[in-house]
Amino acid sequence: MPLPTIEWEGDINGRIRLIDQTLLPTELKFVYCEDIKSIWHAIKTLMVRGAPAIGxxxxxxxVLGVKDIQAKDTDAFLKELKQVTTYLGASRPTAVNLFWGLDRMERIARENKDTSVPEIKEALLQEALRIQNEDKIICRQIGENGAGLIKDGSGVLTHCNAGGLATADYGTALAVLFKAKEQGKHIKVYADETRPLLQGARLTAWELVHAGIDITLICDNMAGHVMKLGRVQCVVVGADRIAANGDTANKIGTYSVSILAKEHKIPFYVAAPVSTFDLSITSGNEIPIEERSPEEITNGFGKRTAPEGVKVFNPAFDVTPASHIAAIITEKGVIHSPSRENIQRLLGTSMR
Incomplete structure (x- = not known):
C-alpha cells in the first residue's frame, strides 16, 4: 500500500500533512502546512508535485485559506475566496489539475451560497476530501484500463514520476505497471533520471524498488540507445495538461522520448485522469509552460556545476504532439490514436 502523499488532519481548523518529496530518496519526512502561504510554498518548491496531487x-x-476569513455574509466570503484561489493558482501554471481543483472548490461555495459562512467552510472541507478519495479510485481504474496494453515480458520506459507520490494513492503511469505486476506479468522498467531535478531517479526508482518491480535507472540521454538495443517495448508517462486535440504537456524531456519512440516504432502511452484534459485549449501551442529557477540547473542539489553568469533556459515542461501518442489511458477508458473526435467520443463535451 503506497504511503499517503498528502492528507488532511483534523476538522475545519486542521492542517495538511504531506511528504516532502524534495528530500527523497535519502530522507522520508512529513511536513505540515497550517496556512495558505505554507501550502503555496510546498506546491511551488515541489514538496508536493504531480498533477493529481497538486489538484x-x-x-x-x-480550506487553509478560508479558515480565517471573517466575512459575515456569503457575498463578502465569496469575494475573499476568489482571492484565495487566485493566489494558489499562481503557484504552478502548467498543471491543469490545480485549476480544476480550485474551480471545483469555487463551485461548491457558490452552490452553498444560501447557507451560513461556517457551513460553506465545512462544505469546502468535505469537497477537498472528496477530491482526494475520488483520485484514489481513479488511479486504480487507470491501472486496470492500462495494464492490458502491457505484455508479459515487456521492457517499459518511463519519464519523470507519475506514481503514488504524484497522486492520492496509486499513480497514473505507474498504476499501469503496478497493475500489470499484480496480474502476474513480468516486466522490466527503465526509468529516465529526468533532469534537472531527477524525479525519475529520486522518486520513480524509489517507488518501484519498494514495489518489488525490476527497475533499471538510466540517464535521460540513454533512452534512444536502450530502445535501439531492443530492451524497450513501450513507453508509459503521465501528463500535466492535455489539449482538446490530444497534445500533451508533461515533464521536460518527454517530447524527446516520444520522438525516439516513434523512430523505433515503439508505442508511446500517456496515463492521466480526465481532469487533466483542458478542452478549452485547442492544441498544445496554447498550453502555458512554466519556467523555473536557473539555479536548478547551475546549482543542482547545492553544488555549482556551471560557470557564474551563464545564461540558462529552464522550462519545466514540453508538449508531445498527439501524433506521437499511441493511446491515452484514463479512468473512463483508453483513447487510441488521440484526436479531438476520439477524445470527445470518450469524454463527451462537458469537460473543462
Whole structure:
C-alpha cells in the first residue's frame, strides 16, 4: 500500500500533512502546512508535485485559506475566496489539475451560497476530501484500463514520476505497471533520471524498488540507445495538461522520448485522469509552460556545476504532439490514436 502523499488532519481548523518529496530518496519526512502561504510554498518548491496531487493540494489549500476569513455574509466570503484561489493558482501554471481543483472548490461555495459562512467552510472541507478519495479510485481504474496494453515480458520506459507520490494513492503511469505486476506479468522498467531535478531517479526508482518491480535507472540521454538495443517495448508517462486535440504537456524531456519512440516504432502511452484534459485549449501551442529557477540547473542539489553568469533556459515542461501518442489511458477508458473526435467520443463535451 503506497504511503499517503498528502492528507488532511483534523476538522475545519486542521492542517495538511504531506511528504516532502524534495528530500527523497535519502530522507522520508512529513511536513505540515497550517496556512495558505505554507501550502503555496510546498506546491511551488515541489514538496508536493504531480498533477493529481497538486489538484488535491490546491483544494486543501483553499480550506487553509478560508479558515480565517471573517466575512459575515456569503457575498463578502465569496469575494475573499476568489482571492484565495487566485493566489494558489499562481503557484504552478502548467498543471491543469490545480485549476480544476480550485474551480471545483469555487463551485461548491457558490452552490452553498444560501447557507451560513461556517457551513460553506465545512462544505469546502468535505469537497477537498472528496477530491482526494475520488483520485484514489481513479488511479486504480487507470491501472486496470492500462495494464492490458502491457505484455508479459515487456521492457517499459518511463519519464519523470507519475506514481503514488504524484497522486492520492496509486499513480497514473505507474498504476499501469503496478497493475500489470499484480496480474502476474513480468516486466522490466527503465526509468529516465529526468533532469534537472531527477524525479525519475529520486522518486520513480524509489517507488518501484519498494514495489518489488525490476527497475533499471538510466540517464535521460540513454533512452534512444536502450530502445535501439531492443530492451524497450513501450513507453508509459503521465501528463500535466492535455489539449482538446490530444497534445500533451508533461515533464521536460518527454517530447524527446516520444520522438525516439516513434523512430523505433515503439508505442508511446500517456496515463492521466480526465481532469487533466483542458478542452478549452485547442492544441498544445496554447498550453502555458512554466519556467523555473536557473539555479536548478547551475546549482543542482547545492553544488555549482556551471560557470557564474551563464545564461540558462529552464522550462519545466514540453508538449508531445498527439501524433506521437499511441493511446491515452484514463479512468473512463483508453483513447487510441488521440484526436479531438476520439477524445470527445470518450469524454463527451462537458469537460473543462
Amino acid at each position: 488535491i493540494a490546491g483544494a486543501m489549500g483553499v
